[in-house]
Amino acid sequence: MILRDEIFNPFFIGRYIGKQYFCDREKDTETLVRHILNGRNVALISPRRLGKSGLIRHTFAQDAIKDRYTAIYVDIYATKDLREMVKALSEAIVKAVGQKKSWHEKFFTFIKSLRVGFHLDAVSGEPSFDIGIGDIENPDRTIRELFDYMEASEKPCILAIDEFQQIREYPQTNTEAFIRSLVQQCSRTSFIFCGSKRHTMTDIFYSPAKPFFQSVISQSLKPIPMETYVEFAGRMFSQRGKILDRAAAETIYRMFDGCTWYMQMMMNEMFALTKEGMICTIEYIDFAWDNIIMAQEDRYQTILYGLAPKQKQLLQAIARDRTVEGITSSDFIKRHRLVSASSVQAALKPLLKNDIVTCEDGIYRIYDYFFADYLAKKH
Ligand SMILES: Nc1ncnc2c1ncn2[C@@H]1O[C@H](COP(=O)(O)OP(=O)(O)OP(=O)(O)O)[C@@H](O)[C@H]1O
Numbered sequence: 192m193i194l195r196d197e198i199f200n201p202f203f204i205g206r207y208i209g210k211q212y213f214c215d216r217e218k219d220t221e222t223l224v225r226h227i228l229n230g231r232n233v234a235l236i237s238p239r240r241l242g243k244s245g246l247i248r249h250t251f252a253q254d255a256i257k258d259r260y261t262a263i264y265v266d267i268y269a270t271k272d273l274r275e276m277v278k279a280l281s282e283a284i285v286k287a288v289g290q291k292k293s294w295h296e297k298f299f300t301f302i303k304s305l306r307v308g309f310h311l312d313a314v315s316g317e318p319s320f321d322i323g324i325g326d327i328e329n330p331d332r333t334i335r336e337l338f339d340y341m342e343a344s345e346k347p348c349i350l351a352i353d354e355f356q357q358i359r360e361y362p363q364t365n366t367e368a369f370i371r372s373l374v375q376q377c378s379r380t381s382f383i384f385c386g387s388k389r390h391t392m393t394d395i396f397y398s399p400a401k402p403f404f405q406s407v408i409s410q411s412l413k414p415i416p417m418e419t420y421v422e423f424a425g426r427m428f429s430q431r432g433k434i435l436d437r438a439a440a441e442t443i444y445r446m447f448d449g450c451t452w453y454m455q456m457m458m459n460e461m462f463a464l465t466k467e468g469m470i471c472t473i474e475y476i477d478f479a480w481d482n483i484i485m486a487q488e489d490r491y492q493t494i495l496y497g498l499a500p501k502q503k504q505l506l507q508a509i510a511r512d513r514t515v516e517g518i519t520s521s522d523f524i525k526r527h528r529l530v531s532a533s534s535v536q537a538a539l540k541p542l543l544k545n546d547i548v549t550c551e552d553g554i555y556r557i558y559d560y561f562f563a564d565y566l567a568k569k570h
């Protein structure tokens with residue numbers, strides 16, 4: 192039987208739609224659920240784009256969690272200081288509790304400092320919450336109120352803070368100790384601290400001198416096994432009257448070292464290119480690849496435009512080599528006509544900080560596989 196779901200392309204990017212479109216992660220989900228049910232706080236650490244945020248969403252959707260807890264998810268990647276974090280957190284809480292009738296009554300009993308953001312629609316009488324960054328006059332006070340509110344919630348809360356390492360970028364030096372003390376005062380609320388910068392996350396949670404030392408159980412993510420992803424992708428095709436050639440699926444898995452985001456991007460495009468009743472073969476890969484790069488070209492150019500000439504030159508050198516082991520070695524510098532080891536180091540810093548380049552075990556590469564290929568071919 193051919194499935195005719197409303198959403199026709201079953202490969203999603205950047206969103207969690209539901210269990211039927213989510214591949215595997217059964218063990219990871221089970222582990223995370225178990226930690227939560229046992230009241231443990233968790234640090235979830237894995238390289239970017241492997242599926243951390245997806246795993247949190249999927250965990251929140253499990254029956255054992257969704258019926259028993261109020262699950263709150265906040266991504267602090269774009270926040271620059273505690274004030275912005277407090278804004279994001281208050282909005283995330285309202286998002287989690289805002290469907291309940293009269294949610295605002297209890298919320299504003301606790302969070303008096305944000306009452307300015309509360310409005311009742313003149314026509315429908317519906318409550319809404321809308322604050323500007325300037326409305327948070329005293330972030331320390333507001334965050335305390337938010338934590339008190341979570342603790343007093345009818346069902347216990349789970350707060351997942353995604354890209355938690357961002358707190359290290361805040362100008363206030365005591366943020367970590369302050370948040371740790373708030374977390375410590377909670378007896379009913381569980382926390383998931385999620386992050387992709389291994390080095391920083393490890394320092395936050397495993398350094399004896401740091402406030403969060405020994406306060407969490409850690410969990411990491413590995414790529415979904417090839418066999419499992421290939422089966423999932425094949426099933427998504429066949430349920431919708433299309434066939435995915437096994438060799439094509441395996442090639443895609445290998446191209447991206449099993450990194451979920453890129454595989455999903457490719458599969459989404461491959462699915463779109465395949466007509467009903469047809470077989471998606473290995474020949475489709477080049478078309479799909481070109482289409483993705485074409486769709487991203489403007490974004491790539493914007494990134495390049497924002498780089499200093501030395502950063503651009505270094506980026507192109509990394510792209511040409513694909514992976515670089517001795518990035519300040521004289522061989523690398525000479526071959527790519529870069530100036531010196533110190534200028535490479537200076538150019539590298541912002542590329543790493545802005546997640547354009549990544550380093551795992553001393554090996555550097557460009558994060559985005561498509562961007563890397565675009566650079567290697569076009570520049
Ligand atoms: N198990 C899965 N099955 C299908 N798609 C998934 C799965 N896990 C994640 N995805 C998809 O893969 C992409 C990357 O996942 P996600 O955003 O969860 O990764 P992440 O590790 O949080 O990445 P980032 O570091 O960029 O925040 C998303 O488009 C998501 O929808």
Ligand SMILES: [Mg+2]
Binds near residue numbers: 243244245353
């Ligand atoms: Mg994420």
